Amino acid sequence: MxxxxxxxxxxxxxxxxxxxxxxxxxxxxxxxxxxxxxxxxxxxxxxxxxxxxxxxxxxxxxxxxxxxxxxxxxxxxxxxxxxxKPAAPPRIRDAFMVKIAGGALSDSSSILRELDDQADLRRERLHTFEALARKLDEQGREKDLFTYLTLRRGILDQQAWLHWADEVKTALNKREILSTSA
Amino acid sequence: MxxxxxxxxxxxxxxxxxxxxxxxxxxxxxxxxxxxxxxxxxxxxxxxxxxxxxxxxxxxxxxxxxxxxxxxxxxxxxxxxxxxKPAAPPRIRDAFMVKIAGGALSDSSSILRELDDQADLRRERLHTFEALARKLDEQGREKDLFTYLTLRRGILDQQAWLHWADEVKTALNKREILSTSA
DNA sequence: TATTGCTGCGCAATCCGTTGAATAAGTAGT
DNA sequence: ACTACTTATTCAACGGATTGCGCAGCAATA
The missing domain is CATH 1.10.10.10 (Winged helix-like DNA-binding domain superfamily/Winged helix DNA-binding domain)
Incomplete structure (x- = not known):
């Protein structure tokens, strides 16, 4: 609310x-x-x-x-x-993650395809956030501090996501190799 | 949906x-x-x-x-x-972050207090996720891969959040020193 | 010239989600 | 003995959110 x-x-x-x-x-x-x-x-x-x-x-x-x-x-x-007064913890509703959790039903290739699409989006966001953060940093206006911190949150979030995506890729590739060689 | x-x-x-x-x-x-x-x-x-x-x-x-x-x-x-079919991007609704964005109105101390509370929560979550991930890793059952990957997502997310919290703390402390010495 | 896109506001229907409560019986702790 | 918690399901009311639509005119592009 x-x-x-x-x-x-x-x-x-x-x-x-x-x-x-x-x-x-x-x-x-x-x-x-x-x-x-x-x-x-x-x-x-x-x-x-x-x-x-x-x-x-x-x-x-x-x-x-x-x-x-x-x-x-x-x-x-x-x-x-x-x-x-303290903020309520955000409720999480990530449809893509539900897919991952239920991933045993999908084939790896379709998961990887969507993962790449999402990664593109995240990378794009990361770049725009970084550009904005750099601009604010250069101006160095004290009142922009909180906007800057908000952007930093977004940047770290995207980076963490992309790092996770790499982990998923290597894990699924390993799995793929095992199943095709069997 | x-x-x-x-x-x-x-x-x-x-x-x-x-x-x-x-x-x-x-x-x-x-x-x-x-x-x-x-x-x-x-x-x-x-x-x-x-x-x-x-x-x-x-x-x-x-x-x-x-x-x-x-x-x-x-x-x-x-x-x-x-x-x-591709998942819709998750909609973000983080009340605490709205507070940060509007942070110029609050005093640093009250922000830091809430930040610490949130950090405690995140650290707790991190530990439970890590414990679960370790357990799954030891068992090494192939069908648990996707649960493991989901947990990894949660772990990286908490870590990124805690890292951000540190950045906020140092930034606000610097600000505090500047304003009290002025 | 036709189409798309931007500026700007709004309504209505429906669906999703939250809050709060009720019922019912067992078990565990103070 | 009283309280609190767990198992198990459901209803009702409200408010928040989404989807779809409509109006209106200007500017730019194809």
Whole structure:
């Protein structure tokens, strides 16, 4: 139940529209919490009803009108209250890992194929995270420290995943050789 | 959407009751996919309606009666079909990380306190996973390979997390020194 | 010119998941 | 004797999340 808090965190720094937030959820914060635009618009509506955020209507020409949201005092209080109490441990739901656990049913080749696809994705992510981290590091702005630490988490995560993938590959190749030579 | 498949994976090896499955979700598979007993019972009901599993009623004395579920042909087909198509990337929802991202609002000490709590949890998990992995390695049964690989994933994950936690600690300590000396 | 893609907001139906509780009987500990 | 835990299943209520759809206009590309 902390999509609301993720939104409040983002609104802390700048005023933003639902669309802006959706983009950030697809990138920066998406590393840690993801959400679709429908959820975000819905949650913004609720937050507004509860006076945690307020908005001003911006007519635009060429583009559709937009609503720029900003956090209120009440919103900031709520956020601080939330930050103080311990977070619930994240629940894990990794479909690919379920496949691995049930891997005895699949043939090695199809597992390896999907493993490679996933590895490509992870490698890509790793590079974008590293590039962003390097940029932040060069700028050396103190207030970016937490963004940097979040990125480091993502980087270490991808690296660990890729390392694991190598282990899987060597293990399955060994198995393959044993079974074909038998 | 793949709680059903996680259940089918478990039912592959042995006939089990909802209660048995719930225990396994709390341990082995819980590493990868977690679910409460309510969800499991509900899903077993649906799977039964769709003829993916069937059960026999076991009256017991001393204990409540139970239903022992087993996978059907249709269930196995469904599982294989699912294994063949690529898994959706896991959605990430880590409340603690949202806190880190919004960390500029908190004071370092409260972050460090929660970090330590989380680290304890991770270290504990790491040890149980390592112990299980060692056991499997000693037995060296070929059919346990995938359970072993799943455990390895968990181990590398915890290690990466703990490594990250160290980075956070040193970064926040540096910051603390700078701000108090200023 | 037709199609795709981006900016921007929203609704409705449905499904998934969590919380909380009820029932029922045995066993183990204080 | 009382409490707490384990085995075993199920229901009800609510809220969160996903999927699919719709509107609207501009810009750029094929």
């Amino acid at each position: 902390s999509l609301r808090h993720a939104i409040l965190v983002l609104l802390q720094d700048q005023e933003a529209s639902g669309y802006d937030l959706a983009r950030e959820f697809a990138n920066s914060i998406g590393l840690v919490w993801n959400a679709t635009h429908q959820q975000i618009y819905l949650e913004l509506g609720k937050l507004n009803d509860q006076h945690m955020v307020k908005f001003r209507h911006i007519p635009q020409d060429g583009k559709p009108d937009k609503k720029l949201y900003r956090i209120t005092e009440e919103g900031r209080d709520e956020l601080i209250r939330w930050l103080r | 793949s709680l059903r498949h996680a259940i089918l994976v478990l039912l592959q090896d042995q006939e089990a009751s909802g209660y048995d499955l719930a225990r396994e979700f709390a341990n082995s598979i819980g590493l990868v996919w977690n679910a409460t007993h309510q969800q499991i019972y509900l899903e077993l009901g649906k799977l039964n309606d769709q003829h993916m599993v069937k059960f026999r009623h076991i009256p017991q004395d001393g204990k409540p009666d139970k239903k022992l579920y087993r996978i059907t042909e249709e269930g196995r087909d469904e599982l294989i079909r699912w294994l063949r």
